[in-house]
Amino acid sequence: MSLRNSPFRRSLRIGVIATALTAVLATAACGGTTRGGEDSAGDATGQATGQANPNAAIKEGLKIAFLPKQVNNPYFTVSDNGGKSAVEELKGEYKEVGPSEANASSQVSYINTLSQQGTDVIVTSANDPNAICGALNDARKAGAKVVTFDSDTKPECRDAFVNQATAEGIAENQVKLISEQIGGEGKIAVLSATPNATNQNAWIELMKKELTKPEYSKIELVTTAYGNDDDQKSFQETQGLLRSYPDLKGIISPTTVGVAAAARYLSGSEFKGKVALTGLGTPNQMRAFVKDGTVKAFALWNPADLGYLAAHVGASLASGRITGAEGERFTAGKLGDYTIGKDGVIVLGPPTVFDSGNIDQFDF
Known part of the structure; x- marks a missing residue:
């Protein structure tokens, strides 16, 4: 369409x-x-x-x-x-x-x-x-x-x-998607844009609030990394997250640059199909990663x-x-x-x- x-x-x-x-x-x-x-x-x-x-x-x-x-x-x-x-x-x-x-x-x-x-x-x-x-x-x-x-x-x-x-709607959507993909339990991380980005910070705080609901009690948000909306830095931050947390089950990246870079790293790594990834991306960026099984679902307006x-x-x-x-x-x-x-x-x-x-x- x-x-x-x-x-x-x-x-x-x-x-x-x-x-x-x-x-x-x-x-x-x-x-x-x-x-x-x-x-x-x-x-x-x-x-x-x-x-x-x-x-x-x-x-x-x-x-x-x-x-x-x-x-x-x-x-x-x-x-x-x-x-x-x-x-x-x-x-x-x-x-x-x-x-x-x-x-x-x-x-x-x-x-x-x-x-x-x-x-x-x-x-x-x-x-x-x-x-x-x-x-x-x-x-x-x-x-x-x-x-x-x-x-x-x-x-x-x-x-x-x-x-x-709405910020609440985005937070609810992102938490729901990652929960569905990791079976409702496990450690997750957020790969954000810049540390001062107004929208990113609002969404992350609301995600934390959403995760306090009973249905998400078995999900643990371990850290937030920042790729500064730079492709290479976001790629490196994804690599760093998986080195620091080898038992990580999923990543939420509510930024189009970050989610595409994270998908690119996962698609060529041992973590493909083992670590779930969702976030906010464009269909044209993410199409290949959806079709090769790296990403199951993501969202955007x-x-x-x-x-x-x-x-x-x-x-x-x-x-x-x-x-x-x-x-x-x-x-x-x-x-x-x-x-x-x-x-x-x-x-x-x-x-x-x-x-x-x-x-x-x-x-x-």
């Missing part, structure tokens, strides 16, 4: 979003809409009121830039291309910039440059929840709308966060839809259609309608599990 026909869109899209009202008003006071354009959220005197106009047209020519954790990462290549598709539909100007390594502060200089270039919308996946806050708020003061996706920063540093799925939704959120913010207030509704093109709720989060939808029975139906 192609991205265009992905079943991810069938899920009910009621998001949860809320923006700190003071941040919204401060941003509106700096212009509230496209730089140099009319203030569609203003009153008769031209002063910004911070009120959404759901009937406002999406402004043409919006400069929308995507800043992933790192460029040339297969996951972000797919998600950012989804954003590009949306920007083109909206007759805007798309740009992708970013670091080659996913370090805590590596995104700061790109944010500063985008702000100086008069970018209307910055869409970013944060490598660190704190490191880019100052730069993002400077960009907002200069008139940009900031949308985080995939991995959030502090809520007061952005206008909206587009989440791929549609990253192209995630980028597509993030672009629409940014365009709606920059056009005054929404402010981020709870209860506001907007339409995100082919994905349909969303309702803004609490906590600054819009949820794309639940993850899908991929295995030998369905993996060939997907192409991303």
Whole structure:
């Protein structure tokens, strides 16, 4: 199945979003809409009121830039291309910039440059929840709308966060998958991305909580390793886990780079078929490892839809259609309608599990 026909869109899209009202008003006071354009959220005197106009047209020519954790990462290549598709539909100007390594502060200089270039919308996946806050708020003061996706920063540093799925849903899914594959008992480890990655840390903490349930009482999480979203380091960390814990029964790697690297190591080792591996990966990355028996099942959402939704959120913010207030509704093109709720989060939808029975139906 192609991205265009992905079943991810069938899920009910009621998001949860809320923006700190003071941040919204401060941003509106700096212009509230496209730089140099009319203030569609203003009153008769031209002063910004911070009120959404759901009937406002999406402004043409919006400069929308995507800043992933790192460029040339297969996951972000797919998600950012989804954003590009949306920007083109909206007759805007798309740009992708970013670091080659996913370090805590590596995104700061790109944010500063985008702000100086008069970018209307910055869409970013944060490598660190704190490191880019100052730069993002400077960009907002200069008139940009900031949308985080995939991995959030502090809520007061952005206008909206587009989440791929609820953190609880991901944690439950990952623990369930590994439990099924190891027969409900044994030692497991987590292979994460960077130590400061907001989404990874949230999922891991919730996995630990999930593992306290009675049905998982015989499963022991022994350690968390960090591959820094680097293929070779993730490969080496997998090797290190199995040297340190020769009786390890399974690995959860909730990062597309990590799970593919771990699968590559397992597929050529004595542990193939003996140590279970699950995580979050793309079907195209994992297909060979599913077919050769290294991996039984893993999960993910549609990253192209995630980028597509993030672009629409940014365009709606920059056009005054929404402010981020709870209860506001907007339409995100082919994905349909969303309702803004609490906590600054819009949820794309639940993850899908991929295995030998369905993996060939997907192409991303």
